[in-house]
Amino acid sequence: MTMQQTHTAAVDDPIFEVRDVSVSFDMDRGESRVLDRVDMDIERGEILGVVGESGSGKSMFASALLDAVVDPGVLTGDITFDPEDGRRIDLLDRDETDIKDIRWRQIAMVFQGAMSSFNPTMTIEAHFRETLSVHDYDVEAGMERARQLLSDLYLEADQVLGSHPHELSGGMSQRALIALALVLEPEVLVMDEPTAALDLLMQRSIIELIREIADERDLTIVFITHDLPLVANLADRLAVLYAFEFVEVGPSDEVLTGAKHPYTRALLNATPNLDTPREEMRPIEGSAPDPVNVPEGCSYHPRCPLADDTCIREDPPLTDDGDDHAAACHYVDRVAEEVPLTLQEVTVDE
């Protein structure tokens, strides 16, 4: 469990401060903690890539940021949201905060599978109009903005607005959803696997579009995915989730070329990509823990080549050496030798 004094790769101007946040479910088999006392700061205007495999808690993190954890899940902890207009808001304080006011207007979400986010009986235009009017926005000005957004995303605005969701291809509907998320000009965009169901070329094109939009509109983006290479070049910082906790956080470049946590390094070595020599790739032994049955101490110890008694007893906190790159491991200094990065060898050769 994380201790009180934790450096969370502290940022200068946080738009989100997540402290000690947990999500737990009571199951027949026991209490299931799908997010385990996480701390995270998200910098204003950054693109944060949250990487985790299935069963790591990543989608729960998205739900937590929006205070949208489904019953019977219980969300505890503190999330402070600090928008531009200066009012710091305690997101989880139900009395003070009108979460509906914040959702979509200031924090918008884009989830995987655009098709199911749309109402199949309404046209896209109807979706936009409804969103604008429900949040008390000037509908006509909003529609103007919508047209602009759609064409920024390389869509034929009129054609798309007049269509029903099933008439659009996967790529088109995902872009329409992004436009819908942006129409109220939010400050933050939380995206959970927004490109997962899409083709390769479309995926890449949408990533490029997201990058452009983020730059133009000064957005803060939290991009959650299991696909590390996908977000590697887009994100400013990467945060790696394992067994419902963050095990590493830092600037993307540093995490990719000099990961400090054994899991991150193993993951990099096990991720198929075109550059790494094939003989050097290594699968990760073992499997991710069941939330009811997370190992004592460091949750990665059953699969870690560096594990020893300390690891079994104590859960290492997420700490940095003052350099904004934090990892939750007792033996950060030995990691480089014990878990060599195959990719690094390539870049050294080049």
Added chain:
Amino acid sequence: MSDETVVSLENVEVHFESEGSILPFGGDSEVVQAVDGVSLDIPENDVVALVGESGCGKTTLGKTAIGTQRPTGGAVKYKGQDVWKANDGEGDVEIPFEEIRQSLQIIHQDPGASLNPNKTVQHSLEAPLKLRHGEMDTFERRERIHEMLSRVGMEPPEDYAKRFPHQLSGGEQQRVALIRALLMNPDLILADEAVSALDVSLRIDMMDLMLDLQDTFDTSFLFISHNLSNASYIAGKADGRIGIMYLGELVEIGPIDEVLNDPQHPYTKALMWATPNLNPKADDGGSSPLRKIDVPDPRNPPTGCKFHTRCPEAREACTGEMPDATDLGNGHEVACYRADDGHDYWSSPELADEGDELTGTADESTAD
């Protein structure tokens, strides 16, 4: 890699007629050319990877190769025997269809759906043994099943054999599906996006396992993927070939490393641009090389070279006829006029774009 060809596809065409949908667009009966004249040889004990985006026909081609999809044109041959003639009983049938059917197997994409939820692992794995090795009795079958489960790392096998699919993880379910296919002693297994639904850290494991067992069982794999990284890993380790498909055509094929290091077709190059890599120092290629983001409607494909509407190198000569495959030597073929130095293409004017760049297709709505 041996010389014997297990399955050969000769100018295969698969056209689907959509009989007019409930939805009011589209009108009457339309033909979708899912596969439009593809020839491909799959040798014994080899890996051929097929990569392309959705709608390119790779799954349809894969199913045609394993004799599940009947082609509307061209021929599919198993060790020289025309598969559908064997099915229909036409002509001199040297290899009966039952035998062919058992020699061509499949592994599906979604591990959760590929096993009967009402059957235990044991029960599911007995089926291929009963079909292929009718002489085995219950105990022999059990032993064989336990052997295979251990082989793929599911220990203790007695325990796993009694489980229902919902008691297995995705990776374990997929391994059971692999065993099921292998127990048929097939000559060719179609791995239809077999690792795409697995966690990233499990993919290499699964692909290594497939290659490991390939030698033991003397099987070939036709590995279909929309993900170039996965395909390149498995094809690379097996020293196999990779084929790139676009809208029903095979636009490039060749030994994996050659195609990756020296891609000839502009679409192949675009796929490589689109494939994310882990090296932050690598040049990320900038913005899209394509003239249009969206894939054309397969019901109304472009004339000539189907890629010409999006190709950065397209010229007028590309709108006429579909280019034939040019042999570049060493098994590397590409269907592009640029491969032919003497072709009219080089003197043909570049294509002007209609309207803005990268506009979504204005005319038809596309369905993925």
Added chain:
Amino acid sequence: MAEQNSSFSQSDGSAGGQGASRADLYREWIDMALLTPIRVAWDDWRTQVGSIIIAFYLLMGTVGVALVEPPTQGQGPRLTPAFQDWSVPLGTNDIGTSILSATVHATPPMLQMIAAGAVFSTAIATVIGTVSGYKGGLTDRVLTTFTDIAMTIPGLPLIILLAALFDPSNPALIGILITINAWAGLARSIRSQVLSLRDHSYVEASRIMGAPTRRILVDDVLPNIMPYVLINFVNSARNVIFGSVALYYLGLLGGTHENWGIMLDGAYNGGAIYSLQVIHWLFVPMIAIIGISFGFVLFAQGTEKLFNPRIRARHAETVEDDTAPYQE
């Protein structure tokens, strides 16, 4: 054909791999095929109550018939209320027939009707629906047309007509008559379920293995439509119950044997609804009808669980439970 793998040794035919013996196999089979389903079904209170109710009626129709004398005139004073005279515990009707006798002796034919009718219609519907959904093509078209015709012929008039024409006395025949076209609706629903099941990955895998169609239908398709079939079996049963009661009540079926519907008819005509004194004449058959119907419904609801492999796994002794991995 690919060669046999020489790396796996040929078994020399002797029984017993690591630790599995003949006895173990039998024990496992009995557990999976019999004990577990019973355990699962019994676990639900609805199955318990439903089975008890159905068992009660079965007893009534077998043992009860032997214990209680058959109904005749004058078994007791006319129109005796219930619970007064213990020779006729449930009272008598207008000609002195013991209502208990009449009720009990109406049970066997009713049970025969239910069995015949429900089994007939469910079986036909399942076979036709499954085959036409799975096979497709010409077979499908022919069977569907046939089903559609059966469906469009109005049920009640047809039954009344046939009953009038043939005046069947055999309860099994009556049961089948009542469900003569009720199977059509179920067949259509089963067909559409099978249509979607047909393309599931594991069904396709079985096809690709070359498994014979009947094996695929029994192993892969049927277990998935069983919950549906079961509910419809119960509905058929209830149709037969209410249908037969209605036919007897309306006098369309002759009085060759007792039926609760006849008792209702008699009670109504005898003015039982007007007087609290003779209300038992009406109530007893009504309760009998409602009771058996309710029993079937509960039983079906409880046994639905049987077809859920997760629940089967939890109850099986030879399978470790709690091994379901976390699904996010």
